[in-house]
Structure formats: C-alpha cells, structure tokens
Amino acid sequence: MTLLLSLIVASGEANATVNIVTSTQDLAALATAVGGSDVKVDYIARGDLDPHFVDAKPSYMVKLAQADLVLAVGMEMEVGWMPSLLTGARNPKVAQGSAGYLDLSSTVKKIEVPSGSIDRSRGDLHPEGNPHYWLDPENGRLMARAIAAKLTALDSAHSADYAKNLATFESTLTTKEAGWAAKMAPLKGSNVIGYHSTFNYFCHVYGMNVIGFVEPKPGIPPTPAHTLEIGQAGKAAGVKWIFVEPYKDPKDAGPIASMTGAKVLAMPTSVGAETTIKTYFDLFDALVSRVAG
Amino acid sequence: MFLLSLLPAFAGEAAPSAPPEAPPAASTPAEPVPAAPPPPADAPPPPDFSAIAAPEPAPQQIFPGMMNPSMSFNGLFLAGAQLNDGELAAPHLGGEAGESAFPMAGESYGTGLNVQEMELQILSNVDPYFRANVVLAIPGLEGIEIEEGYVQLVSIPATTVTIGKVKGAFGRENLTHTHALLTVDKSLVGQAIFGGEGLNDVAVNAAVLLPTPWYSEVTAQVDRGSNELLFNSGKPEGFGYLAHWKNQFDLSYDTSAELGVSGTAGENDAGGWSKVGGVDLTLKSHGRGRHQFNRVIWQSEFMFMSRDGADARDLGGVYSTLEYSLDSRVWVGARYDYLGIAAGAEDQAQAASAIFVFAPTEFSAFRVQAQRQWVPGGHTVDSVVGQLDFTIGVHPAHSY
Ligand SMILES: [Zn+2]
Numbered sequence: 001m002t003l004l005l006s007l008i009v010a011s012g013e014a015n016a017t018v019n020i021v022t023s024t025q026d027l028a029a030l031a032t033a034v035g036g037s038d039v040k041v042d043y044i045a046r047g048d049l050d051p052h053f054v055d056a057k058p059s060y061m062v063k064l065a066q067a068d069l070v071l072a073v074g075m076e077m078e079v080g081w082m083p084s085l086l087t088g089a090r091n092p093k094v095a096q097g098s099a100g101y102l103d104l105s106s107t108v109k110k111i112e113v114p115s116g117s118i119d120r121s122r123g124d125l126h127p128e129g130n131p132h133y134w135l136d137p138e139n140g141r142l143m144a145r146a147i148a149a150k151l152t153a154l155d156s157a158h159s160a161d162y163a164k165n166l167a168t169f170e171s172t173l174t175t176k177e178a179g180w181a182a183k184m185a186p187l188k189g190s191n192v193i194g195y196h197s198t199f200n201y202f203c204h205v206y207g208m209n210v211i212g213f214v215e216p217k218p219g220i221p222p223t224p225a226h227t228l229e230i231g232q233a234g235k236a237a238g239v240k241w242i243f244v245e246p247y248k249d250p251k252d253a254g255p256i257a258s259m260t261g262a263k264v265l266a267m268p269t270s271v272g273a274e275t276t277i278k279t280y281f282d283l284f285d286a287l288v289s290r291v292a293g
Numbered sequence: 294m295f296l297l298s299l300l301p302a303f304a305g306e307a308a309p310s311a312p313p314e315a316p317p318a319a320s321t322p323a324e325p326v327p328a329a330p331p332p333p334a335d336a337p338p339p340p341d342f343s344a345i346a347a348p349e350p351a352p353q354q355i356f357p358g359m360m361n362p363s364m365s366f367n368g369l370f371l372a373g374a375q376l377n378d379g380e381l382a383a384p385h386l387g388g389e390a391g392e393s394a395f396p397m398a399g400e401s402y403g404t405g406l407n408v409q410e411m412e413l414q415i416l417s418n419v420d421p422y423f424r425a426n427v428v429l430a431i432p433g434l435e436g437i438e439i440e441e442g443y444v445q446l447v448s449i450p451a452t453t454v455t456i457g458k459v460k461g462a463f464g465r466e467n468l469t470h471t472h473a474l475l476t477v478d479k480s481l482v483g484q485a486i487f488g489g490e491g492l493n494d495v496a497v498n499a500a501v502l503l504p505t506p507w508y509s510e511v512t513a514q515v516d517r518g519s520n521e522l523l524f525n526s527g528k529p530e531g532f533g534y535l536a537h538w539k540n541q542f543d544l545s546y547d548t549s550a551e552l553g554v555s556g557t558a559g560e561n562d563a564g565g566w567s568k569v570g571g572v573d574l575t576l577k578s579h580g581r582g583r584h585q586f587n588r589v590i591w592q593s594e595f596m597f598m599s600r601d602g603a604d605a606r607d608l609g610g611v612y613s614t615l616e617y618s619l620d621s622r623v624w625v626g627a628r629y630d631y632l633g634i635a636a637g638a639e640d641q642a643q644a645a646s647a648i649f650v651f652a653p654t655e656f657s658a659f660r661v662q663a664q665r666q667w668v669p670g671g672h673t674v675d676s677v678v679g680q681l682d683f684t685i686g687v688h689p690a691h692s693y
Pocket residue numbers: 052125126131132196197198218
C-alpha cells in the first residue's frame with residue numbers, strides 16, 4: 001500500500017507544465033502554438049508516415065503514461081493503434097472519454113460524412129467521413145480554439161497565456177489565409193486527381209475539383225482497370241495535377257500521368273512530412289507554393 | 294497482494310464519485326471554459342489518490358458503441374499437403390495439439406482441408422473500473438472453448454490487474470493469437486514445452502509499467518497450474534507461478550528492440566516441480582515516407598524446461614523468425630526451429646519454414662507455408678499449407 005502510494009506521489013510531482021502527447025505532428029504543432037512555454041508537447045506519428053497505419057509501439061505507451069492531455073484526430077484515423085496504446089499506457093487521466101483525452105474531430109467542419117449504410121466492401125478507411133480535416137486552415141483555427149479551451153480547463157493558472165497565444169495564432173492565420181487565398185485564386189475550378197482523399201479539404205477550400213483517385217477505394221492499391229478508367233476521366237476533364245502523399249509511391253500515378261498529361265506532385269500531408277515544415281503555417285506555405293508557385 | 298487489498302477499499306469509496314465533468318464547449322472556446330477542478334496532477338501530494346478513489350466517471354471507451362460490446366470474429370481455413378518419408382503417426386490437419394507426427398515435434402499439417410480455428414472476441418468496459426475481454430474459440434470445428442475470458446482493473450495508474458483465463462505472459466509467441474503469428478503453426482519449442490494451446494490458464498496477474506525512460510513492464514502471476522504437459526499436479530494448492538519482464542527501446546524513430554525474460558514454475562504430475570525459463574529478443578525496423586511498409590522484423594526466443602520428479606528430464610530449444618514486408622500487402626518470412634538442447638536423441642528435432650503472405654486489407658490475408666521437419670529416427674516431414682484468414686467486426690488492433 002505504502003509502495004503504491006509513494007509510486008503515485010512520485011509520478012504526480014514535477015508537473016508545472018502540461019504534458020501533451022498528440023497522435024500526429026499537425027496536432028503537436030497546434031498544441032505548441034497554443035500552449036507555448038506552459039506545455040511540453042510530443043507526438044506519436046511522424047509527418048512522413050501514413051497516419052492510418054502506425055505501429056502500436058510500447059515506447060509510445062511510455063509517452064502516454066506520462067501525459068496529462070492526449071490530442072487525437074479521431075474519425076477512426078487512429079482506430080488501429082490508439083486504443084491499444086492507451087490501454088498499454090495504464091494512465092486513467094488520458095483514457096478515451098476522460099478529461100485528458102481530446103478528440104478534435106468533434107470541433108471541426110467535416111466533409112464526405114457518409115450517409116446510408118457503410119460497409120467494408122467500400123474500403124476500410126473512412127467510416128465517419130474524411131478524417132484529413134487539418135488540411136483546411138479554418139479547421140486549424142477551430143482545433144486551436146478547442147486546444148486552448150481544454151488547456152484552460154486543465155490548467156486555469158495559465159489561462160491568460162493560452163488566450164494570448166490563441167489570439168496570436170488566430171491573427172497570423174487570418175493574415176496567412178488572405179495570402180494563400182490570393183495565390184490560389186487563379187487555380188479555382190482546376191481539376192486534379194488525388195492518390196487518396198487526403199487533399200480533399202485543401203482542394204475544397206480553394207475551389208479545386210478532385211475528380212478521382214489513384215486508389216480505387218480508400219486503402220485499396222491501384223488496379224489496372226481503375227487506372228484506365230480514371231485516366232480516361234482525367235483526360236476528358238483536363239486534369240492539371242495528381243497529388244501524391246509522401247507515404248505513397250509516385251510511380252503508381254505514372255500511368256495516369258502519361259494518359260492525361262497531368263503532372264505528378266509530391267505534396268506534404270502533415271507538419272514534419274518534409275524537414276522544412278515545422279509549423280502549421282509552414283504546411284500551407286509549402287502546399288500553396290507547390291501548386292501556385 | 295497489496296493490490297488486492299486495495300480492492301474493497303476503493304470499491305467502497307467509489308460510490309460518492311464526482312459528477313461527470315462537462316465536456317469543454319468546443320464551439321465557443323475562445324472564452325475560457327468554466328473553471329474545472331484542477332487536474333489531479335496539479336494538486337498537492339498525494340495528488341493521484343483521488344484518481345484511485347474516484348476515477349474519471351467516463352468509461353474508457355475502446356471502440357464506438359457505448360452499450361454494445363465490441364465484437365469481432367476471426368476464421369482460419371487451412372488446405373495442406375504432406376509428404377513423409379518414414380513410418381510416422383498419422384498426420385492431421387489443424388487439430389488439437391499433441392496429435393503430431395511425433396509427440397514432441399508439435400503440430401504438422403496433413404493433406405486435406407480444415408478449419409484451423411474460429412474465434413469470437415467480445416471486448417467492453419464493464420464500468421469505470423473494469424474492462425472485460427472474452428475470446429470464444431472453436432478449434433478445428435469441434436466444441437467451443439473459452440480461449441480467454443477475463444476482467445481487467447484499469448482505473449489505477451501504471452498497473453493493470455487481470456483476473457480470469459488468460460494467455461500467460463511468457464515471451465512473445467505465447468501471447469500471440471494464432472491469426473497474428475507470422476507462421477501457420479507455433480514454434481516446435483513452444484509446442485513441445487507448453488502444448489499446442491500454449492500456456493493459458495485461470496490466473497490473477499498484475500502488470501506494472503515501471504517509471505523508466507524506456508518501456509519496462511513487470512508481470513507477476515499466480516495461476517491454476519493446470520497445463521497438462523508442464524504442471525497438472527492435481528492438487529488444489531498446486532499453483533503455477535509466472536513472472537515476465539518486458540523491455541522495449543527505440544534505437545531510432547524507425548528501429549526498435551525488445552528484450553524479455555520470462556519464467557514459470559509449478560508442481561507437476563510426477564511429484565516434482567517443472568520450471569521453464571525463457572529469453573526473447575525482437576528487432577524491428579521500417580523505412581521513411583513511402584518506405585513505411587518496408588519492414589524487417591527479426592524475432593527469436595529461447596526456452597528451457599527442467600522437470601524433476603518421477604519422469605525427470607530437461608528440454609530446451611530456440612526458434613528464430615525473419616520477416617520482410619515488400620509493401621503494406623505482401624510479406625515474406627522464414628522460421629528456423631531447433632528443439633532438443635540438453636535432451637536425448639528422442640527429443641531432437643529441427644524445422645525450417647518459408648512463408649509468403651498476401652493481405653489485401655487488414656481484414657483478410659492469405660498465407661502459404663512450406664516446411665520441412667527433421668524428426669527423430671532420421672525421418673523428415675515435408676508439408677505445404679495454405680491458410681485463409683478473415684476478420685469481421687471491429688477494427689483489429691495492430692499488434693506490435
Ligand atoms: Zn484517409
């Protein structure tokens with residue numbers, strides 16, 4: 001009994017800062033922007049990796065065991081790995097459903113939420129809609145607000161800092177958004193093909209049409225029949241680009257590119273996907289400059 | 294046992310638990326949320342005691358669907374062909390353990406079609422304190438058995454207490470479900486020491502995550518000691534005891550190592566004690582970006598059993614698997630088995646296996662295994678087995 005108590009006391013000490021662990025590097029960048037010096041932030045999925053498929057490595061359980069707050073994308077993005085990591089972490093503070101667990105999908109504007117019956121014959125990924133919502137900068141604003149609210153609730157002593165950091169983030173975002181929108185304006189109405197539906201939010205925001213995907217269904221690799229079909233559709237639509245995630249093979253888009261004359265563009269999906277992308281703003285700077293120069 | 298003594302105390306204090314904390318107003322979060330009680334971590338010591346007495350009222354929701362337990366069903370079909378060069382006991386296809394070509398070589402697969410296993414898993418939170426997991430198995434289409442059925446106390450920091458029928462935390466293979474193995478069958482040494490169903494018994498265990506910078510977990514268990522090959526003293530007090538120390542380190546973000554030490558002991562059916570020790574080592578590595586799915590996994594386990602009593606004997610062995618994923622859907626692998634360390638000629642066996650896996654999604658996989666076993670008497674047993682694996686229901690957890 002004494003042993004257990006002393007163990008608990010030891011683990012509760014030295015928590016002047018809020019220890020945040022996020023599922024992705026995008027959430028880590030937002031948490032850093034909002035939390036500033038009052039938080040310590042670590043992430044699980046590095047930005048160059050497919051966040052649908054992350055190893056449930058025990059070392060991540062150690063991070064989660066020491067966390068005061070866990071931030072997740074939700075919408076089943078982490079369904080294959082977060083539940084087992086949280087179980088292994090043995091930290092009731094951040095268990096799903098507790099105050100230390102924040103699923104940010106509850107706060108954002110979603111697209112492609114399926115209506116009607118869903119079934120895995122349609123592919124195994126997006127049962128609750130498109131979970132790549134961080135690629136809409138306005139969702140970044142909503143996420144930052146939700147993180148600030150959660151930090152204020154958990155650590156009211158620093159609420160003024162969080163409010164100030166959030167205000168700075170929001171005003172920078174507003175300025176940045178105007179610049180991105182100006183650069184992207186000429187591309188409104190362009191037709192593009194994605195590999196996976198990762199860039200649908202980004203295209204949606206700037207009025208680009210995603211006319212199809214390299215993969216036939218979410219999570220299912222390309223097939224010759226589908227490649228032919230999408231190549232023909234792409235040619236008819238005059239597709240400009242094929243967007244490929246850093247964790248997908250650009251070679252898979254080659255046949256469609258040669259059928260349509262579209263350019264294969266390696267696009268970052270997350271903060272950390274490329275070494276120069278360190279903040280949430282860097283991510284959109286990179287995406288915008290890649291298509292709009 | 295101090296953990297058990299905690300149980301009545303916390304059950305009594307749990308009743309007047311705090312009302313559920315309102316979720317933050319996410320849509321209007323620019324304004325500070327009404328001051329919530331400070332988190333336990335920020336309170337003066339002993340800060341987390343309140344977390345024991347009254348954990349967060351919200352249950353640990355593992356999967357969506359609060360009231361329905363999460364269920365999944367897994368099936369394994371086998372088709373095989375076997376060639377023997379000697380007078381061996383009739384081989385079988387995917388049946389019970391022990392019905393093997395020779396008693397200590399483990400399972401082998403004969404010619405024909407069979408169901409290796411059908412498994413229904415039901416997982417749910419019981420309440421804010423407990424989680425329950427039941428795995429009903431139909432091995433080889435005959436009968437139904439409770440492969441696992443346990444409740445876990447999950448509401449105290451750093452520790453999971455498990456009560457029920459569980460797979461013993463001995464090394465890596467024993468904890469792995471059949472459909473999650475690289476190979477179709479378990480290692481020769483694992484089957485020779487623990488039997489085809491492994492070490493799986495009614496037990497009470499506590500698994501504690503140590504406060505180290507790397508993952509270090511100690512599990513201590515007392516079980517019924519009913520494993521037929523190993524213990525089975527028949528005495529009510531003939532318990533089995535098990536301890537496991539698991540360590541996992543990241544050598545880099547992409548490469549990790551796991552080192553485990555395990556031991557189990559108990560009274561056997563020959564008036565003596567059986568003791569088993571084991572060491573396991575696993576190295577895993579994957580690439581960056583689009584090479585994320587190019588993985589290499591090298592896993593090895595050494596086990597040694599010493600049995601005294603009327604039929605005293607020692608038996609040790611090792612297996613090693615190497616696995617390489619070409620992409621997210623195709624991987625190839627191999628396993629080498631050696632059985633018979635410190636044993637007589639009648640217990641000596643080796644096996645070499647080659648494995649090819651095609652997994653269209655995380656919910657289905659097709660596996661082919663070609664294997665040669667060298668069994669006592671200079672015989673060899675060659676087999677080729679195909680296995681079809683499917684899962685329906687909740688998303689499977691990625692094993693690591
Ligand atoms: Zn996706």
